Amino acid sequence: MTYLTLSSSDQSKIVIKPSRGWVSLKLRELWEYRELLYFLTWRDIKVRYKQTVLGAAWAIIQPFLTMVIFSLFFGKLAKVPSDGIPYPIFSYAALVPWTFFANGLSQASNSLVASANLIKKVYFPRLAIPLATVFSGVVDFAFAFMVLIGMMLYFGAAPTSNVVWLPLLLLLAFVTSLGVSLWLSAMNVQFRDVRYTIPFLTQFWLFATPIAYPSSLLSEPWRTLYGLNPMVGVTEGFRWALLGTDTAPGPIIIVSSVMALLLLVSGAFYFRRMEKTFADVV
Amino acid sequence: MSNIAIQVEGLSKRYHIGGKQESYKTLRDTLTNAFVSPFRRAGKLLRGQATGAAESDETIWALKDVSFEIKRGEVVGIIGRNGAGKSTLLKILSRITEPTNGFAEIYGRVGSLLEVGTGFHPELTGRENIYLNGAILGMKRAEIDRKFDEIVEFAEIEKFIDTPVKHYSSGMYLRLAFAVAAHFEPEILLVDEVLAVGDAAFQKKCLGKMESLSSLGRTILMVSHNLPTIQALCSRAIVVHQGRLVRDTSSHDAVRYYLDDIRAKAANIPLDKRDDRKGTGAIKFHHVEVADSQSENGAIYTGNDISITMAFKTYRRVPNCNFGLHIQNSLGQIIYRITTRDTIGSILSIDHDGCISCKIAQPRLLPGTYEVKIFASSMGENLDEVFVATRFEVLPADIYGTGNTPQNGIVYAIPEWRLNGKEIRQSGAKPLPVKRSRDVRCMCG
Secondary structure (H helix, E strand, C coil): CCCCCCCCCCCCCEEECCCCCCCCCCHHHHHHCHHHHHHHHHHHHHHHHHHCCCCCHHHHHHHHHHHHHHHHHHHHHCCCCCCCCCHHHHHHHHHHHHHHHHHHHHHHHCHHHHCHHHHHHCCCCCCHHHHHHHHHHHHHHHHHHHHHHHHHHHHCCCCCHHHHHHHHHHHHHHHHHHHHHHHHHHHHHHECHHHHHHHHHHHHHHHCCCCCCCHHHCCHHHHHHHCCCHHHHHHHHHHHHHHCCCCCCHHHHHHHHHHHHHHHHHHHHHHHHHHHHHHHHC | CCCEEEEEEEEEEEEEHHHHHCCCECHHHHHHHHHHHHHHHHHHHHCCCCCCCCCCCCEEEEEEEEEEEEECCCEEEEECCCCCCHHHHHHHHCCCCCCCEEEEEECCCEEEECCCCCCCCCCCEHHHHHHHHHHHHCCCHHHHHHHHHHHHHHHCCHHHCCCEHHHCCHHHHHHHHHHHHHCCCCCEEEEECHHHCCCHHHHHHHHHHHHHHHHCCCEEEEECCCHHHHHHHCCEEEEEECCEEEEEEEHHHHHHHHHHHHHHHHHHCCHHHCCCEECCCCEEEEEEEEEECCCCCCCEECCCCEEEEEEEEECCCEEEEEEEEEEEECCCCEEEEEEHHHHHCCCEEECCCEEEEEEECCCCECCEEEEEEEEEEECCEEEEEEEEEEEEEEECCCCCCCCCCCCCCCECCCCCEEECCEEECCCCCCCCCCCCCCCCCCCCC
């Protein structure tokens, strides 16, 4: 029995004592609070679409316009190669998971500060806040993805059987986004400078990821090492699964997955370590 | 353990004052510090001023070595002045912040009401906010489903349940927020000053809910500035002073101890040593006292006359001196503004130290805490003005002889009822208690 259950909780006991150094992640407790996580996610989604005039259209406009610009400048003018696929769909297939990643990152990094009122008044596992924010991006992703399907029909690009890996690739983007967000959101509580670095970070990261160009521009040992940027695995994976680019990104994805997990685990521990100061500092 | 709900051992919490004032630092400062401070310390070492630890910035113990035990079903109040550590204690027990030292063990499901409406989102509808707020407080979805209708009915907002709460009036908002909180029924409830918000009817609802919770055998730990509430609801109370637990006794004794302490402190810090005042200082108040001339034990009861006595020093001759005072209630509303100029005309000429007292017959003050502001002026010149020169507590008394104490409003009335022209009185009504009158003498002779 835990303190959350309604039944007689004679056995339930909460011990409050100062924590020192690195603390456990308390994932079980996070699981107990899964309903709160659900409601926070649901709130983020509702509020996002209620407060904007165009609502869900934003989820499409952002990657779509970027695709148009990329197609014009990189595809038409600079003649960047696109692995033999029409450039618009080549870049859009990468922009969809990228937008999910980048929006999740920038919103989640500010999420703790935005929820200062909650943090100062109620106890719950703080991990739920950035987690819910990144989760809520899945809806935007779904809208943008529908446009991707439309484009595939238009360009006559049939998905390969590799498409079954798509959910795992989305998970990889999720893990990366959350991992970075955990680091940044916890730091943002202490140092508000972090907020200002995020636009730079995402912009820089955008060009460090093969979205406007293919990773096949690199020759082999370097191409796999490129996977140290987890978003390389995600974007190349999306193209591989959906558009059947013949460059099977196996090694890249393995490197990217290991890196993403490292980011997530280290981020989670850092977050938990800083968590005790949140209510006092935020 | 079966009988214990909360056990607290040596709980302490240290805050860095600097960190508290500027709530966040910039990365640059930290980097600069990280870079510079080793050199600074090395420099100190060389100059032989080495200190063992790193430079200690100023810290304050918001809570120091607090230990107590609360049994299941007890309703315990925490009293103390602002900044005494009451809220810090509740924050630690509700796990919002961590203690620096010590530990606490809580047996049972804890809920905290540190503020109603926490997590309400203006864009969401009433219905959506009930679920969101419920989840934030720690309710399960099934539990909210079950209580949903009850909550809506309690809040009296059936018609607006699907309207975004940003369109609610402040009253509706508050009712809804409280309704959710009130239907959250944990085994152990931590309450911080929730009763201080809202109108009297709302506060009554809060009190009623707390009473029913306590009658259900729930454990309640509450912070309130409202001493009568503590006395009425709590069987036991803890007095905190400067982060330390100084009394743990029956609520009645705790309140008395706290009030005595405040009075003693007020007497110990002379009025003339206080610098929270305005004025040129030609006249300076050095003592102020509020007394109930009809009461025998020094306390002030509702229904009795009160006297405010102010002693002052005079540093030059002041013609046309005007003395005045405000009596304000705990909400800061001015109940009385009384000046010598308005009530007796500008006839005072002061050239010696002295003492002036003002007796107010039947001030009709409700039970509660009041503050007294005193001032002296002369022809537009502010001589001395102390905003909260003193506080006093008016205790309830059975003024109507019915056992009911007036509660709501600013002051109470002394009504005379007639039915069909014939005066009606409560059977067996006693006349107002007349106590031995005691002359209030000036303490400066």
